[in-house]
Each structure stands twice: as structure tokens, then as C-alpha cells.
Amino acid sequence: MSQDRRPSGAPPRRMQLSPAARRAAAARRRKRIRRNRILFGLAVLAVVLVVVLGVRALFSLAKGKPDGSSVPESSSGSAAAPTPTPAASTSVDFTDARMILVNNNMGLPEGYTVETQTADESTGKQLQTEAAQSFAAMQAAAKLDGVSLILQSGYRSVEYQQGLFDQQVEKIIKTGENEEEAIIKAQEVVAKPGHSEHSTGYAADILTDSYRVMDSGFAETDAYTWLTEHAAEYGFIERYPRDKKPITGITFEPWHWRYVGAENAAEIKKTGRCLEEFWALYGSDAGAASSSESGSGSSDFGSGSDAGSASSAA
Numbered sequence: 001m002s003q004d005r006r007p008s009g010a011p012p013r014r015m016q017l018s019p020a021a022r023r024a025a026a027a028r029r030r031k032r033i034r035r036n037r038i039l040f041g042l043a044v045l046a047v048v049l050v051v052v053l054g055v056r057a058l059f060s061l062a063k064g065k066p067d068g069s070s071v072p073e074s075s076s077g078s079a080a081a082p083t084p085t086p087a088a089s090t091s092v093d094f095t096d097a098r099m100i101l102v103n104n105n106m107g108l109p110e111g112y113t114v115e116t117q118t119a120d121e122s123t124g125k126q127l128q129t130e131a132a133q134s135f136a137a138m139q140a141a142a143k144l145d146g147v148s149l150i151l152q153s154g155y156r157s158v159e160y161q162q163g164l165f166d167q168q169v170e171k172i173i174k175t176g177e178n179e180e181e182a183i184i185k186a187q188e189v190v191a192k193p194g195h196s197e198h199s200t201g202y203a204a205d206i207l208t209d210s211y212r213v214m215d216s217g218f219a220e221t222d223a224y225t226w227l228t229e230h231a232a233e234y235g236f237i238e239r240y241p242r243d244k245k246p247i248t249g250i251t252f253e254p255w256h257w258r259y260v261g262a263e264n265a266a267e268i269k270k271t272g273r274c275l276e277e278f279w280a281l282y283g284s285d286a287g288a289a290s291s292s293e294s295g296s297g298s299s300d301f302g303s304g305s306d307a308g309s310a311s312s313a314a
């Protein structure tokens with residue numbers, strides 16, 4: 001290309017070229033024109049391609065909007081089958097008072113009140129009125145199957161829970177801890193006042209004639225087996241299952257059952273979720289306990305005798 005550069009005003013070089021050189025120059029010119037035509041053709045093709053692809057993308061977006069079909073569906077023969085997602089809805093009404101969620105992070109609502117009545121004549125323990133009647137029916141049904149159910153602990157007022165908590169703090173302070181440390185440690189043994197599910201009136205600690213201790217050994221009894229099979233029919237769900245500790249923040253408590261009503265219990269049991277998960281998935285995520293905060297607490301006293309005295313004055 002350097003031969004094309006010449007001082008302006010200089011006579012055209014072509015005039016001085018030999019016929020052979022002129023033919024060569026003409027051939028170069030034709031070649032350049034051909035090349036330019038090819039480049040132009042390619043550019044036009046590129047523009048057409050971009051336009052076509054753009055229009056197609058717009059169309060598929062528009063088509064995908066109403067039903068989300070723009071997401072590619074995996075073929076039926078694909079090895080990577082999509083993981084089943086939980087049903088998007090549930091018939092459970094989360095404003096139902098029986099669905100209340102109380103845990104380490106969610107306290108009882110301000111001014112919470114509940115009507116209670118005796119649920120187990122043998123222990124005198126109380127539950128919320130409907131829960132109490134349902135417990136009595138469940139106890140009678142279990143008896144027909146040769147299984148004894150004892151309501152070891154039921155409703156505990158917030159004031160009573162406060163008393164229990166203060167006692168525990170005092171006990172720890174006597175071991176030499178300062179008050180701040182004692183309050184933290186007490187929460188591992190006794191639920192904070194306003195954070196015990198027993199204060200809702202819907203929590204029941206259930207034991208059996210042959211096993212009167214609230215520990216994981218209760219899971220080996222026929223009473224526990226009976227409860228896992230039938231409690232939901234009477235509206236009770238297992239509240240702190242063995243494998244849900246990271247979510248509930250509470251260690252496995254096979255004796256602690258929670259009344260939610262038979263229709264709600266059936267729905268929850270069907271999903272295999274604990275109450276926190278059920279709330280987070282279908283209700284509001286506000287209630288889910290954060291595992292980092294909840295640690296490894298216990299909703300009840302560890303020993304049966306403590307728990308018995310805990311509820312006796314409630």
C-alpha cells in the first residue's frame with residue numbers, strides 16, 4: 001500500500017506505467033473490489049443474523065412470560081431428574097391460633113392469653129381447652145390399644161416460667177459464674193420466659209406408666225411408637241424430632257408433643273417437616289429459628305422430676 005502514498009500535487013503515476021504494470025494494477029483493483037464485495041456481503045449477513053436472533057429471543061421471552069415455559073425443560077430420559085419441590089400451597093391457615101410458633105427467637109405475643117382446662121385427671125395437668133379435650137380422647141384411644149399415656153407437663157404461665165428461669169440463674173451464679181454468663185447458661189436448660197411453648201397451652205409432655213423420665217429413652221417405649229402412629233389423628237405433632245435439632249434449636253424431645261388440630265397435624269405430618277420448616281415454607285419466614293442463635297437448648301428440664309415440679313404450680 002505504500003506505493004499509493006505520494007506527495008499531493010504530483011502527477012498521477014499511472015501515466016508513467018508500462019502496459020504490463022497497468023494490467024497488474026487493474027488486476028489488483030479488481031481483486032480489491034471483489035474483496036470489498038465479499039466483506040460487504042459478510043457484514044450484511046451478520047446484521048441479518050443479529051436481527052433474526054434478536055427477534056427470536058424477544059418472541060421466546062414473550063411466550064415464556066405467562067407460564068414460565070422459557071425455562072428449558074429437561075427431557076424425560078435425562079439422568080439429572082429435577083428434584084421434587086414441595087407443593088407451593090397448603091390448606092393450613094397460619095392465622096389459626098393453634099398454629100402459633102414460639103421458640104428461642106419467637107416469643108409469645110404481647111398480652112397472650114389462653115383458656116385452659118384439666119387434660120389428664122391423674123396428674124391434674126392442663127392444656128388449652130380444645131387441646132385438653134383432644135388429649136383426653138387420645139389417652140382413651142391409646143388405653144384401648146393397651147398403651148398408657150400420661151400428661152407429665154402441660155400449660156405453664158409466663159410468670160411461672162420466669163420463676164423457673166430465675167431459679168436456674170441463681171443456681172448457676174452459686175457455682176461462681178457472673179450474672180450475664182448465668183443467664184446465657186440458664187437458657188440451655190430452661191426456656192426463656194415468654195419463649196416456652198408450654199406457655200401457649202398447646203404443648204404436652206407425654207410419658208407412660210413404665211417410663212416416667214423425660215429423656216431420649218422415651219423413644220424406645222411403645223407409647224412413643226403409638227404416638228408417632230396416632231397422635232396426628234388427635235391433632236398432636238412431634239415438636240422436636242431427632243433430625244431437626246439444627247432447625248428447632250432444641251435437642252430431641254420424644255416426649256414433647258404439640259397440639260395444632262387434627263387437620264393441621266395431618267398436613268404437617270404429610271410433609272415430614274418440623275413446625276419451623278412448615279412455617280418458613282408455607283407461612284412466613286419470620287418464624288424460622290436461626291440455628292446460629294438457638295444453640296442446643298432444651299425446651300424442658302432435662303430430668304423428669306424437675307419438669308414435674310416445673311409444671312405443678314402452673
Ligand SMILES: [Zn+2]
Nearest residue numbers: 205256299300
Ligand atoms: Zn415440653
